[in-house]
Amino acid sequence: MISWVSTLLFLCLLMAPLVTIQAEDINVGQELHQKNCLSCHQTKIYERTDRTVKTLKHLRSQVLFCAVNNDIEWFDEEIDDVTAYLNTFYYLFDMK
Ligand code: HEC
Numbered sequence: 001m002i003s004w005v006s007t008l009l010f011l012c013l014l015m016a017p018l019v020t021i022q023a024e025d026i027n028v029g030q031e032l033h034q035k036n037c038l039s040c041h042q043t044k045i046y047e048r049t050d051r052t053v054k055t056l057k058h059l060r061s062q063v064l065f066c067a068v069n070n071d072i073e074w075f076d077e078e079i080d081d082v083t084a085y086l087n088t089f090y091y092l093f094d095m096k
Contacts, residue, residue, distance in 0.1 A: 028078070029085030036072050037082070046090035056093040059083055 045051070053059045060083045067074050067082075074082075087093055 024077075024080045024084035026081070026085045026088050029081035029083070030089075032074070032078055033082050033085055036070070037066065043090065046086060053091060056083070056087060056091075056095065059087060059091055059093065 046053075053062050060079060063083050063086065064079050066072075067079065084095070087095065
């Protein structure tokens with residue numbers, strides 16, 4: 001009985017940081033974007049009427065494409081953070 005409860009508690013403790021790590025951090029994304037992404041295009045490019053990105057998936061691959069092509073070595077989470085930042089402020093696709 002006791003070991004069952006402590007196993008459950010242990011599992012909860014294990015899961016808690018995982019949940020936080022997985023959530024995209026828009027503030028981190030904004031900072032990364034500010035430092036790395038404004039040398040070629042300003043944020044205007046995200047708001048132009050004929051912008052090329054049409055879906056969230058496409059947005060993520062565009063972020064990855066621009067990062068890779070500029071020797072910016074980001075982890076998946078950083079790509080996700082910047083994607084979430086751009087989506088929240090400019091693209092407004094459904095995040096689900
Ligand atoms: C070396 C220059 C350069 C840098 C640095 C750069 N980009 Fe780009 N980016 C481009 C070019 C060129 C395009 C395509 C412009 C066009 O289609 O007219 C583009 C397009 C985009 C688009 C698509 C805009 C649309 O039409 O919807 C996104 C999103 C984007 N970049 C994100 C980023 C992000 C995020 C970074 C930082 C990792 C970044 N870019 C850094 C050159 C750059």
